Amino acid sequence: MSDVDGVGTAEPxxxxxxxxxxxxxxxxxxxxxITALDRIDLTVARGEIRGLLxxxxxxxxxxxxxxxxxxxPSAGSAxxxxxxxxxxxxxxxxxxGVVFGGDRGLYGRLDARANLNLWGALHGVHGAAxxxxxxxxxxxxxxxxxxxxxxxxxxxxxxxxxxxxxxxVADPQVxxxxxxxxxxxxxxxxxxxxLVEQLRLEGRTVxxxxxxxxxxxxxxxxxxxxxxxxxxxxxxPSELSAGLSSLESVEAEDVPESAVGEISELxxxxxxxRLSAGxxxxxxxxxxxxxxxxxVLVNAGVTSLGTVRxxxxxxxxxxxxxxxxxxRS
Amino acid sequence: xxxFTAAFRFQLALxxxxxxxxxVLVTAPLFTLxxxxxxxxxxxxxxxxxxxxxxVLMSLWSLALLTAGDLISQDRNRGTLxxxxxxxxxxxxxxxxxxxxxxxxxxxxxxxxWLVAWSCFGVVLTIAHPLVFVSCLVCSSxxxxxxxxxxxxxxxxMPSARVLQNTLTYPFYLLGGLLVPVAELPGWLRPxxxxxxxxWSSDLLRASVSGxxxxxxxxxxxxxxxxxxxxxxxxxxIGAILRRVRRTGTLALT
Numbered sequence: 014m015s016d017v018d019g020v021g022t023a024e025p026x027x028x029x030x031x032x033x034x035x036x037x038x039x040x041x042x043x044x045x046x047i048t049a050l051d052r053i054d055l056t057v058a059r060g061e062i063r064g065l066l067x068x069x070x071x072x073x074x075x076x077x078x079x080x081x082x083x084x085x086p087s088a089g090s091a092x093x094x095x096x097x098x099x100x101x102x103x104x105x106x107x108x109x110g111v112v113f114g115g116d117r118g119l120y121g122r123l124d125a126r127a128n129l130n131l132w133g134a135l136h137g138v139h140g141a142a143x144x145x146x147x148x149x150x151x152x153x154x155x156x157x158x159x160x161x162x163x164x165x166x167x168x169x170x171x172x173x174x175x176x177x178x179x180x181x182v183a184d185p186q187v188x189x190x191x192x193x194x195x196x197x198x199x200x201x202x203x204x205x206x207x208l209v210e211q212l213r214l215e216g217r218t219v220x221x222x223x224x225x226x227x228x229x230x231x232x233x234x235x236x237x238x239x240x241x242x243x244x245x246x247x248x249x250p251s252e253l254s255a256g257l258s259s260l261e262s263v264e265a266e267d268v269p270e271s272a273v274g275e276i277s278e279l280x281x282x283x284x285x286x287r288l289s290a291g292x293x294x295x296x297x298x299x300x301x302x303x304x305x306x307x308x309v310l311v312n313a314g315v316t317s318l319g320t321v322r323x324x325x326x327x328x329x330x331x332x333x334x335x336x337x338x339x340x341r342s
Numbered sequence: 343x344x345x346f347t348a349a350f351r352f353q354l355a356l357x358x359x360x361x362x363x364x365x366v367l368v369t370a371p372l373f374t375l376x377x378x379x380x381x382x383x384x385x386x387x388x389x390x391x392x393x394x395x396x397x398v399l400m401s402l403w404s405l406a407l408l409t410a411g412d413l414i415s416q417d418r419n420r421g422t423l424x425x426x427x428x429x430x431x432x433x434x435x436x437x438x439x440x441x442x443x444x445x446x447x448x449x450x451x452x453x454x455x456w457l458v459a460w461s462c463f464g465v466v467l468t469i470a471h472p473l474v475f476v477s478c479l480v481c482s483s484x485x486x487x488x489x490x491x492x493x494x495x496x497x498x499x500m501p502s503a504r505v506l507q508n509t510l511t512y513p514f515y516l517l518g519g520l521l522v523p524v525a526e527l528p529g530w531l532r533p534x535x536x537x538x539x540x541x542w543s544s545d546l547l548r549a550s551v552s553g554x555x556x557x558x559x560x561x562x563x564x565x566x567x568x569x570x571x572x573x574x575x576x577x578x579x580i581g582a583i584l585r586r587v588r589r590t591g592t593l594a595l596t
Contacts, residue, residue, distance in 0.1 A: 034591075036590075036591050037590070075591075078424075078591075081428045082427075082428065082588075083424050083427050083428050083588060083593050083594075084588055084591055084593070085588045085589050103430050106428060106429060106430040107430045109428075111425070111428050113421070113424065113425065115421070117420060117421030117422075118420070118421040118422055118424070118425050119420075119421075119422065120356060120420070120422065121420075122356060122359040122360060123355060123356060123359065127352070127355055130348075130352070131348065131349075131352045132425070132429065134344065134345060134348030134349075134352075134431075135345065135348070135349075135426060135429035135430075135431040135436065136429050136430060136431070137344075137345075137430060137431075139344050139348070163359075179425070183429075
């Protein structure tokens with residue numbers, strides 16, 4: 014059982030216990046079972062921005078779908094603001110806003126405003142309150158000037174913004190964002206981070222699945238790494254990388270070949286790479302080895318040097334491994 | 343009721359931009375031209391009511407089968423079904439509101455057919471019992487929405503729904519007494535015909551035009567009853583399908 018909890022409060026926004034989801038695929042002799050979630054435990058405190066990082070097939074979207082009640086768990090329980098997703102789905106739906114990423118999920122023949130009007134009404138927002146909410150959201154996601162245009166003509170990034178507005182139309186306390194910046198240009202992605210920061214200030218809870226390490230580091234209070242339906246680790250982004258001293262590196266410029274040779278022969282040096290003209294990167298296996306490498310470089314008269322802490326991407330690759338384009342079956 | 347109204351208005355807005363909904367506004371006048379010209383050529387003024395009303399009911403059934411029947415499947419293909427199901431609104435109510443909007447398009451077809459008969463042939467269809475006529479038209483549209491909710495749910499389960507949809511048009515034009523009054527159908531077919539709300543609608547509409555309307559309340563009750571039966575069956579089937587796809591994880595087609 015995976016049991017990697019974040020720091021919770023007495024009344025967590027999301028509480029998952031022993032949650033499992035198994036899909037049956039194929040028929041007859043070709044039938045097989047795919048475990049998308051393998052009895053995970055997860056707690057997300059109210060007001061927390063939690064990132065879910067993992068490769069395709071890790072189980073991130075399955076978790077989001079269970080939490081917004083469109084998918085039933087095979088075993089275990091999941092509660093949102095105290096409401097069980099299986100026993101009390103209507104109460105869960107009232108408190109959750111969900112954003113599924115991608116081009117689909119919108120009525121392309123209608124304009125942005127008509128789309129939001131529908132989703133608002135289905136969430137019980139009507140009349141003047143709906144008009145005010147839709148206007149405010151269109152402004153907030155930067156689509157106010159395009160509100161009367163057909164969604165079919167929107168770029169992928171604009172559709173993604175509309176998805177975000179749709180998720181917020183009912184003013185939910187908990188937001189499930191499944192790869193919300195997929196397809197956004199860098200400026201829009203930066204604006205998205207500001208938006209999440211506003212959501213934090215408003216006290217909302219956000220569960221954010223993403224492949225974007227920089228995004229997770231920038232906006233998340235805690236990050237949970239997932240793979241093969243299990244939770245691998247939950248930490249603050251900075252602590253997650255600080256805990257991995259084995260991924261420390263030293264970078265230096267104008268390193269003489271003799272020093273490179275000496276460093277390569279040190280025990281505990283994992284890798285020595287030439288990054289660009291005159292620039293060297295040395296991956297070490299511990300802080301002690303890092304100190305030895307620094308000593309060699311100083312002795313060789315190198316003046317431009319420093320240690321590099323592992324990025325969240327390094328941590329991600331450390332836990333998940335390098336599997337290239339492969340998707341688990 | 344507010345969800346129903348919102349779904350109704352939304353579908354009307356969508357219908358204005360979807361040829362598969364408004365195509366009946368093009369085909370109904372053409373069918374009227376054909377049918378009325380046959381009546382005029384055969385010197386059969388008694389055929390006028392059928393000639394004008396048949397295209398309206400044909401439009402109603404065509405919308406139920408082809409457009410409304412596709413509603414859930416299209417949402418599933420579009421990826422919007424998942425998002426709708428994730429809202430607190432009762433899904434069956436949303437579907438019924440949208441289907442009622444689709445059915446209301448058929449009401450416009452009557453105005454078109456009436457105008458075509460008058461403007462092209464000088465044939466004026468007078469209505470002997472306007473209240474019965476309007477009640478029948480409105481109840482038929484609601485019954486169509488109810489029936490369509492059942493079809494819409496059933497077609498989700500069928501891998502070759504489109505083939506079935508295309509196959510079921512003309513048989514139901516006959517069973518519904520749209521082209522030939524039910525009384526003219528073979529005796530063994532009539533009990534089956536009476537299970538189709540359109541058979542009551544077509545008889546009552548013709549009777550309300552030419553009078554006397556006879557036991558109009560019986561026909562109206564049959565239309566409403568069959569419509570409610572369709573709506574209840576549809577709601578139950580939709581509920582069962584949603585439970586199944588949430589269990590199997592096939593709500594969205596990805």
